[in-house]
Structures are given as structure tokens and as C-alpha cells.
Amino acid sequence: MLDDTDRRILRQYQAAPGVASAELAERAGVTPSTLARRLAAMRAEGVLRGVRGVIHWPALGYELEVSLRVTLDKTAPRAFDEFIAGARGVPEVIEIQTFLGTVDVRLAVVARDLGHYQTLYREKLLTLPHIADIEALMHVALVKHDETVPL
Amino acid sequence: MTGAGLALDEIDRGLIRALAEDAQASAGALGRRFGLSQPACWRRIQRLREAGVFRGARLDLDLGRLGFGVTVFLGIKLATKGRVSLEDFERAVSAIPEVQLVEHVLGAFDYRLRVAARDLPDFERVLRRRIMTLPGVGNVEANVVLSEERRPGPI
Numbered sequence: 691m692l693d694d695t696d697r698r699i700l701r702q703y704q705a706a707p708g709v710a711s712a713e714l715a716e717r718a719g720v721t722p723s724t725l726a727r728r729l730a731a732m733r734a735e736g737v738l739r740g741v742r743g744v745i746h747w748p749a750l751g752y753e754l755e756v757s758l759r760v761t762l763d764k765t766a767p768r769a770f771d772e773f774i775a776g777a778r779g780v781p782e783v784i785e786i787q788t789f790l791g792t793v794d795v796r797l798a799v800v801a802r803d804l805g806h807y808q809t810l811y812r813e814k815l816l817t818l819p820h821i822a823d824i825e826a827l828m829h830v831a832l833v834k835h836d837e838t839v840p841l
Numbered sequence: 842m843t844g845a846g847l848a849l850d851e852i853d854r855g856l857i858r859a860l861a862e863d864a865q866a867s868a869g870a871l872g873r874r875f876g877l878s879q880p881a882c883w884r885r886i887q888r889l890r891e892a893g894v895f896r897g898a899r900l901d902l903d904l905g906r907l908g909f910g911v912t913v914f915l916g917i918k919l920a921t922k923g924r925v926s927l928e929d930f931e932r933a934v935s936a937i938p939e940v941q942l943v944e945h946v947l948g949a950f951d952y953r954l955r956v957a958a959r960d961l962p963d964f965e966r967v968l969r970r971r972i973m974t975l976p977g978v979g980n981v982e983a984n985v986v987l988s989e990e991r992r993p994g995p996i
Binding site for chain 2: 692703707735736737738739740741742743744745746747749750752757774778781783784785786787788791792793796800825826827828829831832833834835836837838839840841
């Protein structure tokens with residue numbers, strides 16, 4: 691189980707994932723060896739799965755990001771599985787979430803520009819199986835994206 | 842095939858994928874994996890970072906085991922555009938600790954939010970006390986995340 695020291699370490703770490711370990715130890719108020727031991731234990735337990743690099747897609751030429759909110763035809767017994775398997779086959783899909791709520795699935799899609807998006811949408815996304823309804827939100831600006839939790 | 846004049850070869854693409862998976866992988870380890878010397882690998886990584894390929898890094902935590910059992914995506918429509926400034930709304934919503942992500946969008950909603958809560962009653966508390974009371978907030982739609990997958994993307 692996590693104790694207060696672990697939580698303090700994670701709180702500091704999630705606020706600055708790129709920080710050097712000596713600095714992180716100082717911010718969390720522990721010695722570097724305690725820090726190393728605690729992080730190794732949290733990794734071994736699967737609490738800390740990893741530190742992921744977050745890609746800034748516009749730097750790679752993908753200027754557009756769209757959330758597609760999809761309602762599936764649930765009368766088809768394997769609608770979720772088949773839709774998701776199809777979505778995995780589209781490289782421009784960067785996130786897939788399933789929901790309990792108004793919509794069933796969300797796909798986050800990146801595209802180079804509007805022309806590219808239109809082609810993707812018509813040829814690869816609208817052709818995914820079991821779509822009953824689909825609605826797009828175009829991303830304008832990221833206001834907050836640290837993805838931290840109040841530990 | 843990239844824009845912005847940043848030419849990438851197969852090794853660069855491999856490095857981007859590897860760093861997306863493990864942002865702290867060392868130039869030495871990545872060099873061995875991709876058949877580069879440590880300095881050559883370091884230069885390539887440096888070039889990618891300087892080109893802004895990475896927005897930063899994030900901890901991939903098992904939120905359920907940290908006591909955050911519920912993630913909810915919210916769509917928010919502002920009720921009184923013009924009367925409340927977007928900046929005021931954005932500042933207030935960003936200050937809520939449970940709100941992990943805020944994105945300004947075009948479409949059926951004005952903003953999409955990602956919210957982490959301990960359980961459904963905790964989510965209801967955040968929704969009623971913090972989100973419904975935001976300046977200018979109108980229609981709110983909530984979808985509880987059942988599963989999530991992050992894909993490598995078109996690299």
C-alpha cells in the first residue's frame with residue numbers, strides 16, 4: 691500500500707515529470723536512495739506504469755485534432771469489439787475511449803490539414819463498422835493538459 | 842511525410858515511439874537498440890526535442906490503485922457567451938484539481954474536460970459544487986470512461 695511518502699513523491703513527480711532525480715528527491719523531502727527505492731517499488735507494484743513522452747503532433751505536421759463522438763448500433767452483438775478493432779487499424783487514431791453515457795466511444799484523430807481530415811473521415815472513419823451516429827468536435831486550444839490528480 | 846520542414850527517417854520515428862513509451866530512456870540504451878553510438882543518438886534526440894516534437898511528459902499511473910476509480914469526460918456549452926469572458930471560465934475551470942484536461946473545441950460543445958474522481962459520489966460533488974458553479978456554464982454532458990487505449994499514432 692502507498693503511504694504518505696509515496697504520495698508526496700508522486701505529487702511532486704507528476705507536477706514535473708522531467709525533473710532530475712536529485713531535484714525530485716529534494717522537492718519530495720526524501721534522500722535520493724529513498725526516492726530510488728520507493729519509485730522502484732511503485733513500478734514493481736504497477737502503480738507507476740511509466741513516464742510517457744507526450745507527442746506534440748503539430749510539430750510532426752499534424753495540425754488538426756478532432757474528437758469523434760460515436761454512437762454504435764448496439765443491436766449488433768459484437769458492435770464494440772468490431773468497431774474498436776477497426777479503429778485500431780487507422781494510424782491517425784491516437785486515443786480510443788469507451789463510455790457509459792450519452793455516447794459510446796470517442797476517437798481522438800490527428801490529421802495534417804482539413805483536406806487530409808476529410809479524406810480520413812470519408813474513407814477510413816465513416817467506413818468503420820456499426821456506427822449509428824457520429825459527431826465531431828474540432829480542437830481549438832489546449833487550456834490545461836497536465837493530467838495530474840490531487841493526491 | 843511531415844510538414845514544418847522536419848525530415849524524419851526510420852530511426853527518428855523509432856526514437857519518437859520509444860520516447861513516447863519511456864520519456865526517460867537514455868541515449869545510450871536507445872543507441873544500442875537502434876544501432877547508433879551514444880553521442881549520435883543523443884544528437885538525434887536533441888534535434889527532435891528542439892523541433893518541439895514532445896510537449897512534455899506525463900506519469901502513467903494506475904489511478905484506480907491511487908483511489909481515483911472514476912474518470913469522466915465532460916462536454917460543456919457556455920450559456921452566456923459575451924457576458925462571461927472565455928479567459929475567466931478557463932482560469933476558473935483550470936484551477937479545479939480534479940480537472941485533468943481542458944480543451945477549447947468547436948462543435949456541439951465549447952469545452953471538453955477530463956475529470957478524475959474517487960467514485961461516483963465524489964464526481965457528483967465535483968460536478969455540483971465546482972463545475973456547475975463556474976461562470977457562464979450552460980449545458981453539461983457527462984460520459985463515464987469504461988476503458989481507454991492510447992495508440993502510438995501516425996509515426
